[in-house]
Amino acid sequence: MDIDLEVSAGEIVALLGPNGAGKSTLLRILLNELTPESGTIVGPLLSMKSGRVLMGYAGEETAHFNSLTGIQNAHFFARAAGVEKHEVSEMVSGLMNLVGLSNEADKVVSSYSFGAKRKLLLLEALVHQPKLLLLDEPTVGLDPVSRDALTDILRKCSQEGSAIVMASHDLNFLEQLADRILVIDEGRVVSSGSQIELLSSLGTATRFQVSVDTASIELPQYFGEDVELVDDSGPLVFETTRGQAALPEIWAALISARVKILGLEVREPGLAELFRRVTGQELPG
Known part of the structure; x- marks a missing residue:
């Protein structure tokens, strides 16, 4: 993989590429789950000591405590990410409403549909208001209403200074949100720029x-x-x-x-x- 990526506060960067291009691998390297064969990751957000509590991640696979309720899962992940105890209830309740899980908050996760589990995963990635948000196919499993809600949530996160890096095949979603797009193929960036810059290259x-x-x-x-x-x-x-x-x-x-x-x-x-x-x-x- 040969990728040079710098992301600014409040910037939304989209990774566009075919399956196997290296998008998910790049996200996992940024998350410190994988070690790059060469090169460095610079920035206090990404240190092993403090990086995880300053980052949010929602991958393609859901990982929950299935015997707990949705709200119990959300509380656990909020506290694990460092949210103060007195802030948890308000933050979780607000996000439950935003992602459309309020009616299922007290149900055990094992009873959730795939779409509901995806919403809970996104909530858990957002609940601690991360400075860097990493998303892998965030719209998978979401209905149109939930997709629009996620679009609004991510815009708000960006306006509040969170940097967002996301990989998606949902082109309409990327076109609505991305400040910068990296087209990745075989582990390298083959084109990058703003939507206007990239599309102007097409005529x-x-x-x-x-x-x-x-x-x-x-x-x-x-x-x-x-x-x-x-x-x-x-x-x-x-x-x-x-x-x-x-x-x-x-x-x-x-x-x-x-x-x-x-x-x-x-x-x-x-x-x-x-x-x-x-x-x-x-x-x-």
Whole structure:
């Protein structure tokens, strides 16, 4: 793994990459669960002595005391992270409400659904108001209402000065929150910057990938205003800054040339298209 990462207070950094790219490994190194083969981790937040009480972590796997209630679990993790005893009840109660667990607070965790366990895990990561919050696929198992609530909670954490590093395949979630995005592939950063910086590298063109029968194909020369055929070696790839408004003209030109159309794929500028172009891979669905 060859990654240089510096995170400022209040900054939200998103890690974007395929499965096995190294996102979870990086989070576990920051958490001091794994030791890097080379390089250093600098900062008092990450010392073995005090780092854990200043960090919050929610991974892909839930880890709770299943025989205890949700609120008992939350109290335990709050105290373990150093929250003063007189502050615990108020902090836990507030977060239970925010993450949508108030009605299940007094139920044993063994009776929780997967989504409820995920909410409790996020609560436990947040309850001590960490200075550095590490999240691995935080929206997995969340319904749309809970996902929106998490978005609001993380914005508030950022505004209050918490640095957040999160890995996710949820592109809409990343687009709403991330100040900076690192595209990771095979343990290295292949592209990084703000959303505006990264998306500007794509230009504003919409791409149409049209699958055609190539048995007897003779392509026309003109496909409409501001439409360019950029690749005809396989599926036909068109680019246009007119968006999907250009599609009828492309279609008409192909049909008039008696080209047999087999399929269409539309690629709008966005994080998914950025990732595909810089890595040559598709993100997991």
